[in-house]
Amino acid sequence: MSGNIQLLNDTLAQARAEGRSALIAYVPAGFPTVDGGIEAVKAVLESGADVVEVGLPHSDPVFDGPVIQTADDIALRGGLKIADVMRTVREAHAATGKPILVMTYWNPVDRYGVERFAVELAEAGGAGCILPDLPVQESATWREHAEKQGLATVFVVAPSNKDERLKEITAAGSGFVYAASLMGVTGTRASVGEAAAALVQRTRAATELPVCVGIGVSNGEQAAEVAGFADGVIVGSAFVKALLDAPDEAAGLAAIRTLTAELAKGVRGNV
Amino acid sequence: MSSEFFIPDPEGQVPSAEGYFGAFGGKFIPEALVAAVDEVAVEYEKAKADPAFVAEFEDRLVNYSGRPSALTEVPRFAEHAGGGRIFLKREDLNHTGSHKINNVLGQALLTKRMGKPRVIAETGAGQHGVATATACALFGLECTVYMGEIDTERQALNVARMRMLGAEVIPVKSGSRTLKDAINEAFRDWVANVDRTHYIFGTAAGPHPFPAMVRDFHRVIGVEARRQILERAGRLPDAAIACVGGGSNALGLFHGFLPDSGVRLIGCEAAGHGVESGEHAASLSAGEPGILHGSRSYLLQDEEGQITEPYSISAGLDYPGIGPEHAYLRDIGRAEYRAVTDDAAMQAFRLLSRTEGIIPAIESAHALAGALEVGRELGKDSLLVVNLSGRGDKDMDTAARYFELYDAAEGESK
Ligand SMILES: Cc1ncc(COP(=O)(O)O)c(C=O)c1O
Numbered sequence: 001m002s003g004n005i006q007l008l009n010d011t012l013a014q015a016r017a018e019g020r021s022a023l024i025a026y027v028p029a030g031f032p033t034v035d036g037g038i039e040a041v042k043a044v045l046e047s048g049a050d051v052v053e054v055g056l057p058h059s060d061p062v063f064d065g066p067v068i069q070t071a072d073d074i075a076l077r078g079g080l081k082i083a084d085v086m087r088t089v090r091e092a093h094a095a096t097g098k099p100i101l102v103m104t105y106w107n108p109v110d111r112y113g114v115e116r117f118a119v120e121l122a123e124a125g126g127a128g129c130i131l132p133d134l135p136v137q138e139s140a141t142w143r144e145h146a147e148k149q150g151l152a153t154v155f156v157v158a159p160s161n162k163d164e165r166l167k168e169i170t171a172a173g174s175g176f177v178y179a180a181s182l183m184g185v186t187g188t189r190a191s192v193g194e195a196a197a198a199l200v201q202r203t204r205a206a207t208e209l210p211v212c213v214g215i216g217v218s219n220g221e222q223a224a225e226v227a228g229f230a231d232g233v234i235v236g237s238a239f240v241k242a243l244l245d246a247p248d249e250a251a252g253l254a255a256i257r258t259l260t261a262e263l264a265k266g267v268r269g270n271v
Numbered sequence: 272m273s274s275e276f277f278i279p280d281p282e283g284q285v286p287s288a289e290g291y292f293g294a295f296g297g298k299f300i301p302e303a304l305v306a307a308v309d310e311v312a313v314e315y316e317k318a319k320a321d322p323a324f325v326a327e328f329e330d331r332l333v334n335y336s337g338r339p340s341a342l343t344e345v346p347r348f349a350e351h352a353g354g355g356r357i358f359l360k361r362e363d364l365n366h367t368g369s370h371k372i373n374n375v376l377g378q379a380l381l382t383k384r385m386g387k388p389r390v391i392a393e394t395g396a397g398q399h400g401v402a403t404a405t406a407c408a409l410f411g412l413e414c415t416v417y418m419g420e421i422d423t424e425r426q427a428l429n430v431a432r433m434r435m436l437g438a439e440v441i442p443v444k445s446g447s448r449t450l451k452d453a454i455n456e457a458f459r460d461w462v463a464n465v466d467r468t469h470y471i472f473g474t475a476a477g478p479h480p481f482p483a484m485v486r487d488f489h490r491v492i493g494v495e496a497r498r499q500i501l502e503r504a505g506r507l508p509d510a511a512i513a514c515v516g517g518g519s520n521a522l523g524l525f526h527g528f529l530p531d532s533g534v535r536l537i538g539c540e541a542a543g544h545g546v547e548s549g550e551h552a553a554s555l556s557a558g559e560p561g562i563l564h565g566s567r568s569y570l571l572q573d574e575e576g577q578i579t580e581p582y583s584i585s586a587g588l589d590y591p592g593i594g595p596e597h598a599y600l601r602d603i604g605r606a607e608y609r610a611v612t613d614d615a616a617m618q619a620f621r622l623l624s625r626t627e628g629i630i631p632a633i634e635s636a637h638a639l640a641g642a643l644e645v646g647r648e649l650g651k652d653s654l655l656v657v658n659l660s661g662r663g664d665k666d667m668d669t670a671a672r673y674f675e676l677y678d679a680a681e682g683e684s685k
Pocket residue numbers: 369370395396397398399473474475514515516517518519520521586587588632634635660661662
């Protein structure tokens with residue numbers, strides 16, 4: 001067992017011990033380039049993110065909004081390969097010592113080979129995987145290999161999940177639970193909504209795992225609000241948008257450092 | 272009619288409770304959609320056991336859509352196919368001009384049953400979109416149709432029809448801007464609006480229960496065709512032939528003959544510029560197993576699981592996947608699949624127009640091209656049933672360009 005699930009668990013426990021939420025950032029690999037993506041992951045980890053989810057782009061990101069789709073398109077047109085995603089994880093983890101997960105759709109993993117993917121991710125120092133279109137009842141093979149390699153399997157739960165289903169999902173998961181704040185695809189939202197707090201409460205009743213909230217959060221104020229009820233705050237599209245909007249790579253990195261710092265304050269309740 | 276369209280398969284077990292046809296199918300969807308998809312499955316099971324639902328479905332098929340559709344013998348066309356007999360199942364004569372209305376009427380009634388006021392749909396050729404817009408007008412449902420930008424151009428007539436019927440048509444600009452991207456966008460809409468929206472999926476693919484449900488609503492095609500061919504020809508055909516995009520019209524036809532082991536079931540995929548050219552949509556002939564749009568089946572994909580862009584002159588077949596039951600039927604050796612190029616389909620398109628006065632949809636022309644091949648292979652004693660899944664009005668612009676009809680000075684075209 002070489003994967004970094006323990007590091008992920010410890011990191012989230014540490015945040016909890018500090019009486020705050022963890023900040024989890026989503027950064028796509030290969031965007032705008034492989035090296036640029038690695039710099040972006042390092043930048044957010046150095047400026048206050050506790051955990052990063054590295055996105056492995058997919059040609060058909062059915063559950064992502066236009067911002068992440070755009071980044072995925074750019075990365076794939078640039079010729080991104082799974083080996084580049086593994087390198088992103090390896091170099092960013094080596095440079096920062098922080099936990100890094102991969103978030104992607106099921107087909108790339110299935111096609112690459114479930115065992116091969118798990119082994120390579122663990123070797124790269126990865127901490128786990130989030131596979132939003134792999135439902136728990138189809139996940140046995142993945143979980144077997146993930147467990148063997150010391151990788152977390154983070155499941156997504158949604159406001160529409162009944163309590164019974166929440167129990168079933170969280171019982172199969174490890175690392176943390178990704179609670180989708182609302183019904184919808186990824187993207188920034190003006191407000192995160194009350195559905196999130198209610199879902200976190202129901203999820204807590206089902207599991208001891210930390211419950212982290214994603215989808216819609218884009219600024220320090222929202223991060224503080226979510227930190228009021230969740231163990232972690234997940235931010236994705238806001239980082240991608242900051243990179244997309246920047247005139248060049250250096251400006252993009254500066255923008256995401258600033259955003260990370262603001263969000264890191266937010267999860268500590270300072271806005 | 273009776274409720275014969277919902278009789279379970281003779282084998283009785285496909286799909287399994289989890290939606291598997293052998294190794295294919297399943298339900299690969301995010302949690303946000305699990306409750307909605309499960310609701311569809313539960314409601315569909317109840318509906319098909321409810322005589323009132325079945326009666327209303329059948330009433331609409333007869334009195335609104337005009338079923339049963341004719342079975343037309345095409346002897347002048349068959350002369351070019353080895354001289355045997357060919358009968359066309361005339362789904363082009365249904366209201367709205369294709370088989371798509373069968374499934375749409377079933378799912379629209381299900382939408383009403385679930386109490387949802389809004390419907391979304393994807394469309395490639397526009398036939399499923401037109402059928403959905405039609406049913407929404409009929410039942411007073413809000414309707415939004417997603418359509419790849421390229422398809423809105425090559426099927427402009429159908430865009431106008433949908434808008435005339437009161438539907439909102441949203442051109443999709445992402446990815447290959449064709450059918451697969453329209454499905455992606457429809458799923459995104461569904462995740463966000465699932466409380467009040469049903470997704471009327473247009474082919475026998477997607478997450479369970481869609482592959483089985485869509486097939487069942489089209490089973491009427493095969494049930495009628497079997498009865499009609501026995502009446503007309505006095506025997507079962509040697510083969511039942513249909514085009515396959517996602518696979519709904521083909522499964523509808525095939526299921527009428529599934530227990531008749533002497534009837535070959537032949538699906539015709541789009542080979543575009545030729546399978547070896549790399550520009551095609553032949554998922555079974557040239558794809559590999561994988562997951563797209565909620566189920567496991569054959570896909571056009573690269574070695575890292577990224578979906579590759581399909582190509583076909585026919586918008587309705589221009590899709591990188593195929594319904595899971597087709598993958599299963601091929602695996603168990605019950606059905607066989609061929610790839611038909613753009614050129615072969617267009618030759619068959621013109622041939623049927625000129626020999627029989629029937630202009631087919633370009634999708635259906637792929638089945639006709641398959642029938643020309645199979646007929647020549649089997650010779651003059653052969654008897655074929657071909658599903659004419661739709662009519663060609665929507666394709667006149669594409670055909671006019673292909674045959675240079677706009678430039679033809681007088682009389683003969685190319
Ligand atoms: C006339 C016609 N035939 C066939 C198809 C292909 O769909 P399927 O394979 O589901 O029958 C379409 C799809 O748009 C169509 O319009």
